[in-house]
Amino acid sequence: MTSRLLEVLKLLAGSSNYTTVEQIAEATGAGVRTIHRDLEVLERSLSLRGVRMERRRGFGVRLIDPVPTRLMESAGHMRGPSVAESGQRPLLILLYMILAADWIKLSEIAHVLFVSDSTVSSDISSLEEILPDSVFIEKQKGTGVRMLADETDIRMLFLSAFPNFVPVYLLYGSENDGDSGSGEERMIRLIGIRDYRDRFFTIIREAEDVLGYRLSPSSSGVLYSYLFLLARRIPLTGNLRRLSPSGLNIPEIYIQAARRMMTVDAWELLSSDSDTNEEVLLLARVLASLETAAASVESVEEYLGDLWGPVNAIIEHTLGSLEGSRRVWLHDDRLLLNYLRMTLSAAARRIDLGIPGWRETGLHPYPGLEDSPEAASLVTQFMAEMDDRLPDISPSKVRREIQEASLALGAHIEVLQSRHAPELRVRILCLEGLGMSNYIAALVRDVLPRGVLIDSQWDPDFEENQVPGEYDLVISSFPVKIRGCRHLIIRVDSSPEDIRAQLREAAADLERPGVRPENDEPKRPERKRDVVTLGGQAQDLSLPVIMSVISGFFVEKRQARSDLLSQAVLALSERGDCNTEILRRDFERRESYGSLVFEELNVRILHCRTEGVPEPRAGVIQTVPMEPTVLVLAAPLTASPVQTHALSEIVIALTDFGDFADVLARGSRRDIQGRLLTLFSQKFG
Template identity: 30%
Template sequence: MRPRIRRVLEILMRSDDWIPVSALAEETGAGVRTLFRDLLELEYFLRPYGATIDKKRSLGVRLSGDVSKLAFRGKNEQTRISWMTAEQRQLSILVFLAFNPRTVKLAEIATLFSVSDSCVSSDLKDLDAVLERSSPGVLIVRQKGIGVSLEGPEWRLRAAALDCIVQLLRPEQLLQVVRASGESGPIGRMAAVLGMVRDRERIVDAIARAEKRLMLHFSWADLSLLFVYLGLALKRKTVRHEGVEPVFLSPAALSVPEDVARDLWNSLAASDPDETVWLRAVLSSLEAGESGESVSVHPAVPRIVKQLSASLSAGGFTGCEFDPRLPSLLEAALSPIVCKKLFSIPVAGQFSFERLSFPSVSESSYDAVVRDTVIPLARELAGVDLSMRDLEPVRMALLTADGTLAPRKPNPRIVVTCLEGLCMAHLVTSVIRGSFPEVVVVASLSSDRLGEEWLAAERIDLIVSTFPTGLSSADEYLVSLPFDAAAFRTDFAKKISLFRARPDATAAGRSGSGEWNISPGSSDASAAPASAAFPEDAESAVDAPISLLQSFRLKLVDAPFLEEGLTALIAGEVAKGKKEMLRLKRDLDERESYGQVVLEQSGIRLFHCRSAAVGKPVGGVVRIAPGAPGGAPAAAMPGATYVYLIAPDPAKPGEIAALSKISVALIEDESFTLALRTQNESGIRKRLFAVFASSF
């Protein structure tokens, strides 16, 4: 808030009487016309706090409404976006107008983005040109003295808004909006101010139910796109429109059952046939997040893939020999692109990456085959115009052809996951398999399906991801984006060499040779150390179980006890000082923000994290006393059992291995989980000793 406006607010708060504008101008040292402009800006600041300014000719102005919340400092930053470039601001203005289907004053937009009215007018002129070029029929309507609004065919208007959002936010930023992470940061504030995050919980729950009906999980990028579309549709559901275009009535492109789309919409708003048709088109255009999961492909896609295979074979692309998995991967990559183009839904931009060469022909010839085959067939069979940029996912799928053979030895075991889409995960997988044949890729995922139980059950040693997962059951390697295969090979070889130097580093390695060799094709194979002897790690493999046995405690808590206080209780039990306790609670809360870990077999809830607040691995049990009433709705159930496992940060391999043994026992050893739920501290330690003894 500017100093003069803050001064005006202070003057108005001093009295409930009418204050002449001339008196305000005299006291603030500004002109009367300037004061009228300041009062208009002040109204927008007051609106979120339930207050307003009454104006009366010949009497003046005064505050009205609930003024009890006006003792704030700096909160105006929560209702303004002042950090954007001119291009970002223009995109945001269009998104704001789409999410607010009403006539908006220029002064409101100017205040929102901390610019002048003339700057907003200039931005609107630039937007006119953009809309004329990319979204014919969508117009910014100006009413002199009243304001501006976004008008036009409803579906084209929504598609234009989605396109602006895709240009404005990267996939991982959109995912932050969906997950409500970083709400206090610039992305979270921007989404809130533009109106993109209302009804977040209802929309997320409705999407989860739709995924269950379809028996699949959408990729992170397309899940975020669906979330934003539903928010936009709910804001615009009352806008009158002229029905749906014929393209939305084509059964060939609508692969999602109508009742799924109808039930999804009806769970959020009143029944509307047109909204159901539009939503069905959006759902049919989304990419599945895992291999083997897919909405039915567009009828034209199998023919396009078959012709592409024949063209590549005729062109001498010996590196593109299709294995049984590749055609289905190509169909899963191409079908969402065709459907999105058919319905004018934006295709999220793919990260750029180094272009890999095929052994027998030049790269330009390869691109020519894809361009000359896929683009004309898509136009002929599906009626859509594709560009090479749109076909990047298809290209990445083709690049996996050299790496689809299974590795010879199952060491080490990794999972590859990506928020951008399944094709990026498969591209990273193909590079790993081509250069590191000793590494086995257990799965390539795109959706948020990873969990501690799954990692332990599949004996995963390393998570290769484009986005921090926050999981602690396996080490994590973050892929640098934009993806560069040569740089990735070099850096990943270093990561594998560190694993190779660590004794007993993987679950698979414990029963095998324990010696991992980097593929001779790796550019960094010579960097791997000849010796794999870290004495301090070998020592930690013995010390860590002993430390856990000595420190493992049982805490009995009387009911009622609110679950939200568990992290504070655990931190108080483990940490030695107040500073360490606060640090550990923050680390536990941060891990919990990614989602609760509940073991399905036993019903035990697991708290775990890495924290610099502890110097050695710590574990224990919190058990709610049985037989007592539960109390408040958020209270823990009587007899509920909670296990906490805390690793130091940084942690030695032996310490992580000891905690992993407990994690595996929580999943596989029923006698151990029974002891945690029923026995005293001595009995629990006896079972814990048996867990460690069985692995030596």
Template identity: 25%
Template sequence: MYVSARERKLLERLLVGGREITVGELAEELNVSTRTIHRDLQGLESVLRHYGLELEKKAGVGIRLVGEEKQKQALAAELLHLSHREYTPEERQLMILIALLEAGEPVKLVSLANDLNVTVATVSLDLDKLEQTLKAYGLSLIRKRGYGVELAGSESAKRRLISELLFRHVNEHEFLELMKETIQKRSDDPLDTVAEKLLGLVDRKKLAIIEKQIEQVKEKLPFTMADSSYIAFVVHLALAIERIKRGEAIHFDPHDLRTLQAAKEFAIAEMLAESLERAFGINIPKEEIGYMTMHLMGAKWRSRQGMMMEEPSLVVGMKAQQLIRFVSRELGVDLSTDRTLYEDLVVHLKPALYRLEHGMGVANPLLDQIRKDYPELFAVVANGTKQLFGYIPVPEEEIGYLVLHFAAALMREKKGWRALVICSSGLGTAKILATRLKRAIPDITVMEQASVFELKKKDLRAYDLVISTVPLPEEYGPHVIVSPMLTEEEARAIRQRLERKTAVEKRRENESIARRNRSMLATMKAVRRISETIIHLLDGFLLEMVTCRSIHELLMNACRRLERNGVLVDAKVVIEELERRESLGGLGVPGTKLALYHARSFSVLRPSLTMYRLDEPQTVAGMDGEPMEVNTVVLLLGPADADEEMLSVLSQVSTLLVKDEQSTATLARGGENEVYSLVSSHLEQFFDHYWTTTKE
């Protein structure tokens, strides 16, 4: 059997699609005209008949491949092992890139041409196109007559390129199966497909061992990593271990390493490094632990709980509020009260800014679709990021993810059915899919989003529907596969599935009520803890005019008073913790006259909020690293073992400092009654929001 590269891509697309697809969609995906698609489909009919398959065509709906699943699998297997395989130009360029990454030394153009069944001139043109791609990674090509071609650049840049190539061209299900060691392919079997070639760049057995070591420290991570970041981290570790075994050194700036050692992620990276050292019998240097820390700090997360008490998050929170206000003004829609949007942006921006500042980059396979679906919103967010983050160029890939958060906020609707959404690209993509589902199917509820890697911890029986952007293993049962942008055909398929579930709706509803009854006591306890925290903060609140020679003297006096009032056990211990936090970074809020000193300590018995207005301004380091004058010190304290509910209240107080210009002005200049009214009103809104969402 012979088929062209385009015909092969067309067959592969029809084989993976369970729904109808229009000729126009196929033409757009393959970048050809609809006439070409019609001609190719006509030419493929004899191939399909040979396998007992046919095309089912529905006017106004589209086409799909019909036939026995066994026959479809046979055709798919044949496509994988075609003799004289022909690649598309994009696949051919990727194969060349993989060959260069594998070789690590000059490769002859004639050798590449023979492997790909093309001319040397074609390979040379492909290399011209690759050079621009490589430039974005800090890599280049060395090309000399009689020498061949070689990939030049740092080891870390090559690792980042391999990680992103894997993420873009190998779906998460394939990667998950790989790490479970269920891909039954001998090491001496030829690797024909692009995905197989990419997977060949990393040692399969190493991946499985590494995943086991990560599992052991997962509970120490502050949040669950998105699939894309998880895959990048696993691949990074596999490549790092290979490099360490070869005795290759890696450079890391000593000053940057000292800075990273103060981060909580460094301790987690050290723990993981010790585990990997035992597993592989190697010594992992501090420099490599530094790179592991950067991966953890730059990872995209799938949760937002507990981030707001960290100093860097407050800086990011201010930027998030500014971006929300900018987009609201441009669109004429007030999004400033959307807590979910604000918290999601902080969770996304914190690692995103770290990635950008350290040149780590991020892949966004949905970028073209996002630009197409939200052109106006994309332009507004791009303009906003340029104004707010002018000191750091924000690439379109990051802007695309930010657009998803804003699009999700603009499309929130009421809830209905219980559904679990499996999305591999992180929190933003999961949010946009969830809100599109609720818009297309008003009765659906997206109770939770998860990644493929989290599925084994989920009880799927608790959901009416499981919707995934990637194929799931059979062990997880029935699920609907959709694209992240959710087409109308996919929405229709979901509606039909929900209609079939109508007969058991009452039973499901009763089970849901029973679950809610069992959890009611836990919910009420959580509400009580939140209300108690708010009461402690408001009962103990004071705004005092003080005369002092230094911030240190102010903190000493303030903590001693709190000790006398029974809020603290040992003022000295708390002061040491406050000074330690200050040593990690400035505490002044840029653009204001406020400084937030906060700490959690076992010497703190109950949460406390007090404020001190200085008779003379004091100079402190701002959160942006620049010196600034402050006239008001906000002292926010909590117990070291504070539960999630208490932390959520404390975080709300900290966000008040960056909420808007009017709030910061009141905090910096208002009287005690005025400030108390602002704080109590803000906490009341938070409590109302929490109570409303727990009832839903």
């Protein structure tokens, strides 16, 4: 805002009566015609912030609504050559046009951004080259520009563009947080998005209560921005009248959450003069496309709806491929499996929703990670299972949308393959999602091979509740005030090598005298071993579970007259406490996705998660020399990682201990049980 416009605003805000144009011109030293133009710009700018201006012939002009103090303060900050850098400016213009929802003059945009009309025109031309085909910018001489598109397409474009311009942490911050001189902070102040913070977070919490889980911080930010868009556009355009058809059904749980959001006291966004059904359905589709902070619920089937079958097929094919190549058993962590189901389902619904990939959003946000084995396998299986459901699907789009799932999966593999006695405690605070949090955790273990206890669970109140000295190192992807330990802020779009370099520097600081907390800091809890689950909670092997698996480990010779599945089911059910029908069904279902075979070890792993067993169980079916030995693993669907970790350690032992495969193939039950006791003792003491 120019100094003259700010002066005019202060004159109007300081008077409850009409002020004539002549009086304003005299006070500012400008001409009457100039003041008329300024008032047009000011009226438009204030209307976007909910402040109405009345211009009455013969009386003058006055403000009907009071000007928020925050708006006056933010206007004072807007001095200098430009609100946004040249690279950001087209994106800011796009957001400004979407929020305006009508014709807007180039001169108004130029005034707001402190640039010339010709610069705005050039930026709009550059926008036209990269916008989706469904969005058109109409230009009319003397009137200005406006955006033409289906309302749903405009909203999805906003959801694509807004998070790339405004960092999520700025939505959570207070009015005085952040760098008031940055383009992002000025954008926040300019559009007044924080004015709705208490109301919108109340609405979001209501939705989370219905869903039964918390959204990831970045997804909360997306939902917040969508509510803000509704608050801006619906008063001007009315409620949504037609919703583009979807190739996927909307699970009822999301429709219930959307209806709940529209009934809370804080909701005043919808127009009361038309039907709200289409708005409810679109909001439900947006909710279903958002990612969870952690899949803490026991069962996630109701959240997937008609995607339950194809998503499970994607996961099983992917895990089978990775288990074979990385020599791990990835079915041990129920939280991981549920998180993958929820994340892949959300990715499919984002593609179906039509959130366009353009400019920055068309690129992978984590350079160097898009070609990871986990991402490659997930993309291949996703394309195979979703091709007939999502007509506009492409490998590049899928790769971008499944990034959190591939990061979480890769990080879990790293956890299984690198277990050490911890000497450091690290806290990770990452707004980008649980997958990125666990990816950073994997890099930490790579840099600190001696071991580290890591907590990567999201805590929005960490800054207030932190205990000085509780951690040796806190790593965050956004500014946060940390007390009593080393703090490292990283850019998540940095390459893995750059992040490792930052971690090495932080690790070197921890080795220097005086860096660690002093002895008079609060005493820290006794350290545990580093086996971290998806939710960021440190877990350990359970001795009772280990002994139960070892004592119940069966050893049988292959029976030629019985099929393999029947023999495995009977062996696991020897105690008489299994449901053999369910157990066989789940073995058949898992095998339908392909068998897991470690060819160079001549070992086949027959495994499943099932309600047919009451506890984790294992055994081996020994075969003739030319056939692979069959390692049998079964774990309850609801078993925690602590309960199932012993099974994954048996699989890892095939690689870690060169003779273990031979012991399984030819050893007696006593020999194998003794070897299991030895390997668990060597690994965990």
